Amino acid sequence: MLSRWMSGSSRSLDREYNCTVRLLDDSEYTCTIQRDAKGQYLFDLLCHHLNLLEKDYFGIRFVDPDKQRHWLEFTKSVVKQMRAQPPFTMCFRVKFYPTDPAALKEEITRYLVFLQIKRDLYHGRLLCKTSDAALLAAYILQAEIGDYDPGKHPEGYSSKFQFFPKHSEKLERKIAEIHKSELSGQTPAISELNFLRKAQTLETYGVDPHPCKDVSGNAAFLAFTPFGFVVLQGNKRVHFIKWNEVTKMKFEGKTFYLYVSQKEEKKIILTYFAPTPEACKHLWKCGIENQAFYKLEKSSQVRTVSSSNLFFKGSRFRYSGRVAKEVMESSAKIKREPPEIHRAGLVPSRSCPSITHGPRLSSVPRTRRRAVHISIMEGLESLRDSAHSTPVRSASHGDAFTARGRVESSERVAVIADENYSPADSVLPTPVAEHSLELMLLSRQVNGAPCSIEEEKESEAGTPAAGEAEDAGSELRALCPGVGSLGAAQAEQVNKFVLSVLRLLLVTVGLLFVLLLLLIVLTESDLDTAFFRDIRQTPEFEQFHYQYFCPLRRWFACKVRAVVSLLIDT
Numbered sequence: 209m210l211s212r213w214m215s216g217s218s219r220s221l222d223r224e225y226n227c228t229v230r231l232l233d234d235s236e237y238t239c240t241i242q243r244d245a246k247g248q249y250l251f252d253l254l255c256h257h258l259n260l261l262e263k264d265y266f267g268i269r270f271v272d273p274d275k276q277r278h279w280l281e282f283t284k285s286v287v288k289q290m291r292a293q294p295p296f297t298m299c300f301r302v303k304f305y306p307t308d309p310a311a312l313k314e315e316i317t318r319y320l321v322f323l324q325i326k327r328d329l330y331h332g333r334l335l336c337k338t339s340d341a342a343l344l345a346a347y348i349l350q351a352e353i354g355d356y357d358p359g360k361h362p363e364g365y366s367s368k369f370q371f372f373p374k375h376s377e378k379l380e381r382k383i384a385e386i387h388k389s390e391l392s393g394q395t396p397a398i399s400e401l402n403f404l405r406k407a408q409t410l411e412t413y414g415v416d417p418h419p420c421k422d423v424s425g426n427a428a429f430l431a432f433t434p435f436g437f438v439v440l441q442g443n444k445r446v447h448f449i450k451w452n453e454v455t456k457m458k459f460e461g462k463t464f465y466l467y468v469s470q471k472e473e474k475k476i477i478l479t480y481f482a483p484t485p486e487a488c489k490h491l492w493k494c495g496i497e498n499q500a501f502y503k504l505e506k507s508s509q510v511r512t513v514s515s516s517n518l519f520f521k522g523s524r525f526r527y528s529g530r531v532a533k534e535v536m537e538s539s540a541k542i543k544r545e546p547p548e549i550h551r552a553g554l555v556p557s558r559s560c561p562s563i564t565h566g567p568r569l570s571s572v573p574r575t576r577r578r579a580v581h582i583s584i585m586e587g588l589e590s591l592r593d594s595a596h597s598t599p600v601r602s603a604s605h606g607d608a609f610t611a612r613g614r615v616e617s618s619e620r621v622a623v624i625a626d627e628n629y630s631p632a633d634s635v636l637p638t639p640v641a642e643h644s645l646e647l648m649l650l651s652r653q654v655n656g657a658p659c660s661i662e663e664e665k666e667s668e669a670g671t672p673a674a675g676e677a678e679d680a681g682s683e684l685r686a687l688c689p690g691v692g693s694l695g696a697a698q699a700e701q702v703n704k705f706v707l708s709v710l711r712l713l714l715v716t717v718g719l720l721f722v723l724l725l726l727l728i729v730l731t732e733s734d735l736d737t738a739f740f741r742d743i744r745q746t747p748e749f750e751q752f753h754y755q756y757f758c759p760l761r762r763w764f765a766c767k768v769r770a771v772v773s774l775l776i777d778t
Contacts, residue, residue: 225287226295229254229268232323237300241286248282254300259547262317264535267303270296276486279303279494283528304501305414307434307532309404313539315397316547322351322400325407328415332373335412342379345371346386347403351396351551356388396551411445418491420464420480428480430464430491432498434532437466439478447478451503458515459492459523460704461485466495489515493525500527507531731757 224240227250231237237257241250247268255263268280272291280289280298290296302324309325312318326348328334336344348371353361366384367377391399407413415438417429422441429440437454439447449468455475456467462485466478482488496513504510512526530538729735730743731753743749 227286228295228297230297230299231258232300232302232320232327243285243287245286246282247280247284247286247289250280250286251282258316258320260316260320261542261544262312262314262535262539264530265302265304265306265317265321267301268298269301269303270298272486274484274486276484277490279497281528304498304532305434307502309408310401311536313542314546316549318404319397319400319549319551322403325404325413326371329371329407330373333412333415333417334407334410336410338379338382340406340410341372341375342382342386344403344406345369345379345383346391347399347406349383349387350391350394351399351403354396355392356384397549415440416494418482418487418494420482420491422481423479430480432495434502437495439480451499454499454503457492457495457499457513459488460515462488464488464491489523492523496525497527497529500531501529502532504531505533507534727757 223243225243227239227241229237229239229250231254237254239250239253251263251266251268254268255261255266260266269277270280270290270292271277278289280286286296302321305324306312306321309318309321312321325334329344345366349366349369352369364380364384366380366387371383394402412431414433415431417431417440420428420430422428426441428446431438431440436448436450438445438449449466453468453470454466455469456465458465458467459482462482464480464482466480468476468478470476482491492515500510507530510527510531512524515523515525730740730749733740
C-alpha cells in the first residue's frame with residue numbers, strides 16, 4: 209500500500225507539461241517541462257533556441273482564465289503560476305524596451321526588438337504623425353521586399369501590406385514614394401536599424417497601456433516607458449514623470465497610488481482605479497520592475513517592496529533580474545561570431561543571415577478598408593472595463609490621442625492578449641495628422657483637477673455631462689461633472705481611515721493582552737527556564753514586582769472577593 213502511494217506521488221512529481229511559446233515572428237516553440245520547473249528554465253530554453261545573449265530585455269507573458277495578463281516570474285514554478293489547464297500557451301515579448309535600441313550589441317537582439325516595435329505599430333500602441341508613420345512603414349517595406357523593382361512591384365504594391373490598423377491611399381502613396389526614392393541600397397539590417405532609431409524618438413515608444421480611471425471617473429491609460437511613468441487621458445498626455453521623481457508605488461484593492469517628489473520639495477500623490485484587484489496588482493508589479501530596471505545602478509540595490517502600510521496587509525514583490533546599466537556593461541563584453549538571422553521572405557543579409565525557427569509572417573495583407581467614423585469617447589468606452597493592458601490607438605478625424613481595442617473570447621484560455629486583438633476590425637488608424645503633435649504636448653492635471661506638475665500653465669478641461677435632466681439635481685451634475693465621483697472617492701477615503709483606526713485599536717488591545725499574559729507567566733508561574741530566570745533576577749523586575757504588581761494583585765483580589773460576597777448575599 210505504501211509503495212503504491214509512493215509510486216503514485218513520484219509519477220505526479222515527475223509529470224511533464226507541454227508548453228507552446230509564440231515568438232515575435234509568429235512562429236511557435238514547443239517544449240515539455242517538469243512540474244517543479246522554474247520560469248528561468250523555460251526562459252533559458254527559449255534564449256538558447258533563439259541564440260540570444262542580450263536576453264534581459266525580454267520576458268514571457270501569459271493570460272489567465274480571467275483574461276488578465278501576467279509576466280512569468282522566473283524564480284517561481286511555471287505550473288504554479290499558470291491557472292489554466294495544460295497545455296500552456298505563452299508569448300515571448302519585449303518586457304523592458306532598450307533606452308537606445310540602436311546601441312544594442314548584437315543584430316539578433318535588434319532584430320527581435322524590431323519585430324516587437326513592428327507589432328506595436330500594427331496594434332496601435334506606437335503613435336506618430338503621418339510623415340513619421342510613412343517613414344517607418346517604408347523601412348519595414350525595404351526590410352521585407354528589398355529595393356524597389358518596377359518589374360516586381362506594380363502600382364499600389366504597398367497597399368498589399370498593412371502596417372497600421374488602418375491607413376489611407378494617400379499614406380500608401382507616401383510610403384511607396386519613400387521606399388522608391390530614399391531607401392534604395394539599404395540591407396534589411398540597415399533598414400531595421402534606421403527603423404529602431406526613428407521609433408525610439410517617438411513619445412509612445414515602449415508604451416504598454418493599462419486601462420484605469422482617475423478619481424473623477426474619467427478613463428485613463430497608465431504606462432511605464434524607459435524614461436518614466438506616463439498617463440494618457442482623453443486626447444492628451446497628462447503626465448510624464450521621470451523615474452528619479454517616483455518615490456513610491458503601492459496599491460490597495462483596485463486603487464493604485466503613485467508618490468511623486470519633484471523640485472522644491474513638491475510632493476504629489478496620483479491616484480487611479482484599475483478595473484479589478486488583479487489588474488491593479490499587475491500594474492503595481494510592472495511599475496516596480498520597470499523602476500528597478502531603469503533607475504538603479506546595480507541589482508544589489510534592489511529591495512523587496514511591500515504594498516501594505518501599518519494597518520493593511522498587502523503583497524510583497526522583488527525584482528529578480530539585472531538592471532539596465534549592468535545589462536549594457538555585460539553586452540559590451542560579448543565576443544562571438546554574430547549569429548545568423550534567417551529573415552523568411554526577405555533579401556538575405558550577408559553580414560548576418562540566422563536562426564531558423566519557422567516561417568515569419570510578413571505584414572498582413574489588407575483585403576478591404578471600411579470608412580467608418582467613430583468618436584473618441586466611444587473608443588475610450590470600449591476599453592474602460594478591460595481587465596488587462598490594451599493597445600492605444602489614435603483617431604485621425606479628430607487628430608487625437610486616445611485608445612481603443614477589443615478582446616475576443618477564445619477557446620484556449622492561456623492565449624496571450626496580443627493574439628486576441630482584432631486589428632482588422634479597428635476603425636482607428638495609428639498615424640496622427642501633422643498638427644496633432646501640438647495636442648500631445650504635456651498638459652498637467654493631477655487626479656482630474658487642473659494642477660501643474662512641472663509648473664506649467666493650468667489647463668481648463670470641461671467635460672459636459674450626458675443624460676436627460678429629470679430633476680433640478682441633473683442640471684447641477686451637468687454643470688459640475690465628476691462631483692458625484694469625487695464624493696464617492698472621498699467617502700471611500702473616509703471609510704479607509706475609519707478602518708485603519710479600528711485596526712490600530714485592535715492591534716493595541718492585542719499587544720496589551722499579550723504583554724499581560726507574559727507578565728502573569730513571569731510573576732505567577734513556576735517555569736524556571738533560563739530566559740525567565742534572567743528576567744526575574746533583574747533589579748528592575750524585582751522592584752516592579754514588589755512595589756506595583758503585588759499591591760495591584762491584592763487590590764484586584766479584594767475587589768473580586770467583595771463582588772463575590774455581594775452576589776452571595778443577594
